[in-house]
Amino acid sequence: MINTIFKFLIVCALTHSFSCLTLDEIDQSDIQQIVEARGFICEPHNIVTSDGYILGNYRIVNPFAPKYFDKPLKPVLIQSGFLGSAVDFIINSPYGQLDENILANFTDLDSIDFDLVGRDLGFILANLGYDVWLTNPRGNYYSSNHTTLDPEADKKKFWSFSLDEMALIDLPAMIDYVLNNTGQSSLGYIGFSRASLVMFALLSEKPEYSDKISPYISLAPPVYLTNVNSPIKALASTKFVANFIRDHPGSCFNRAVTQVAGVCNNILIKPICDIIKLNLVSIDRETANATRVDIYLSHLPAGASCWDFIHFAQRMINPEFTRIDLGPDANMKRYGSKTPPKYNLKNIVNQNIAIFHSTGDTTANPADVKRLIDELEVPLIERVTIEDEKFSHLDFLFDNNIGHLVNKPIAKILAKYR
Ligand SMILES: *[C@@H]1O[C@H](CO)[C@@H](O)[C@H](O)[C@H]1NC(C)=O
Ligand SMILES: *[C@@H]1O[C@H](CO)[C@@H](O)[C@H](O)[C@H]1NC(C)=O
Ligand SMILES: *[C@@H]1O[C@H](CO)[C@@H](O)[C@H](O)[C@H]1NC(C)=O
Ligand SMILES: *[C@@H]1O[C@H](CO)[C@@H](O)[C@H](O)[C@H]1NC(C)=O
Numbered sequence: 037m038i039n040t041i042f043k044f045l046i047v048c049a050l051t052h053s054f055s056c057l058t059l060d061e062i063d064q065s066d067i068q069q070i071v072e073a074r075g076f077i078c079e080p081h082n083i084v085t086s087d088g089y090i091l092g093n094y095r096i097v098n099p100f101a102p103k104y105f106d107k108p109l110k111p112v113l114i115q116s117g118f119l120g121s122a123v124d125f126i127i128n129s130p131y132g133q134l135d136e137n138i139l140a141n142f143t144d145l146d147s148i149d150f151d152l153v154g155r156d157l158g159f160i161l162a163n164l165g166y167d168v169w170l171t172n173p174r175g176n177y178y179s180s181n182h183t184t185l186d187p188e189a190d191k192k193k194f195w196s197f198s199l200d201e202m203a204l205i206d207l208p209a210m211i212d213y214v215l216n217n218t219g220q221s222s223l224g225y226i227g228f229s230r231a232s233l234v235m236f237a238l239l240s241e242k243p244e245y246s247d248k249i250s251p252y253i254s255l256a257p258p259v260y261l262t263n264v265n266s267p268i269k270a271l272a273s274t275k276f277v278a279n280f281i282r283d284h285p286g287s288c289f290n291r292a293v294t295q296v297a298g299v300c301n302n303i304l305i306k307p308i309c310d311i312i313k314l315n316l317v318s319i320d321r322e323t324a325n326a327t328r329v330d331i332y333l334s335h336l337p338a339g340a341s342c343w344d345f346i347h348f349a350q351r352m353i354n355p356e357f358t359r360i361d362l363g364p365d366a367n368m369k370r371y372g373s374k375t376p377p378k379y380n381l382k383n384i385v386n387q388n389i390a391i392f393h394s395t396g397d398t399t400a401n402p403a404d405v406k407r408l409i410d411e412l413e414v415p416l417i418e419r420v421t422i423e424d425e426k427f428s429h430l431d432f433l434f435d436n437n438i439g440h441l442v443n444k445p446i447a448k449i450l451a452k453y454r
Pocket of ligand 4: 060129130327328436
């Protein structure tokens with residue numbers, strides 16, 4: 037028996053092919069394998085930022101597209117949130133295979149069964165003929181390398197960043213790279229959770245990026261967090277702990293936590309993993325596919341900077357959306373003021389913003405989302421409120437119903453911007 041398993045592993049390793057794996061097993065591997073297993077072409081693109089971070093991004097190429105379009109496809113960047121990675125948009129269902137019929141019917145979205153083939157945002161948009169770029173900001177599993185710094189040996193230097201750098205350095209680098217690469221003047225952007233914070237921050241600080249983004253679709257934006265009830269809030273209030281984390285930059289919640297060589301199969305560790313699973317993937321919701329939890333857990337958490345974690349915690353107490361607070365002295369050095377500067381949402385001039393949120397989301401909760409919308413001086417092109425107390429934050433990625441609740445409305449908005 038053991039011998040058979042051993043042989044099986046050896047064969048897989050030698051052939052270096054994934055043909056010996058089931059789709060569920062492939063869905064626990066990396067972005068490139070998952071994309072290719074659905075029949076698409078996957079193009080990895082390393083984007084190097086001005087401060088040397090190497091960001092691993094992946095383009096999903098639909099080989100049928102040239103048959104249907106004689107102009108370049110509309111580029112759409114997709115990005116996930118804190119502790120996530122771009123894989124979050126392609127692992128929700130075992131479906132989403134390359135399908136020319138979807139492309140043939142791209143103008144008639146109602147003819148497409150989003151509940152079956154539309155549950156993975158990356159795949160349905162690629163099938164509909166968009167030029168999909170799965171993006172990873174610094175610090176997650178796909179973007180933890182640097183041209184000169186070593187994430188371990190130069191830990192303090194490497195990990196001294198929070199979402200501020202993702203907003204003001206990574207995002208512009210990705211946008212300029214994709215526009216340059218595709219020869220387009222604008223692109224669509226879809227950001228879940230932190231990925232929408234970074235876009236709001238960028239548009240506040242650099243309004244010149246406004247013309248390059250149309251539309252900007254924000255999923256569950258936790259710009260404000262003062263109405264959140266989370267144990268993290270207590271941690272942020274405990275100055276000693278918060279300051280300790282702040283003063284020791286490093287990597288928090290590395291993917292290895294739950295992934296190390298089937299550590300969750302260990303009979304002693306399994307109960308702990310089960311608790312993490314329950315919390316991580318909100319499977320209190322009947323419709324989430326419990327059989328896919330192992331797949332989600334093989335990717336989450338995808339790693340983050342401890343500074344980013346502390347920045348989140350600070351915003352649960354600080355009523356303003358500011359840059360990270362490093363304490364009076366370090367703030368003075370970094371910002372020239374004792375307190376961190378605020379992102380001024382009133383600077384946003386982009387008139388192509390849509391916001392999706394849920395009444396059941398306790399992170400991007402209705403009160404805090406309302407405050408965000410009230411503060412924006414630009415009108416929204418659309419506000420989609422999912423009225424369902426059981427539709428939680430992570431359900432925007434992992435619920436069985438996102439085909440019609442989230443991804444189809446996204447496709448309808450994008451269709452106006454081709
Ligand atoms: C889509 O297009 C194909 C080919 O033109 C057609 O056969 C099919 O019925 C259409 N509808 C769907 C839902 O695929
Ligand atoms: C990280 O980047 C450096 C510099 O480009 C490269 O030499 C090295 O192979 C990369 N490491 C990994 C693990 O990709
Ligand atoms: C744009 O692309 C060209 C050629 O592909 C390259 O030489 C140039 O460095 C790029 N510029 C930026 C800003 O990426
Ligand atoms: C749930 O996931 C499993 C494994 O990927 C899959 O076989 C099954 O079809 C999914 N169920 C639904 C309702 O999508």
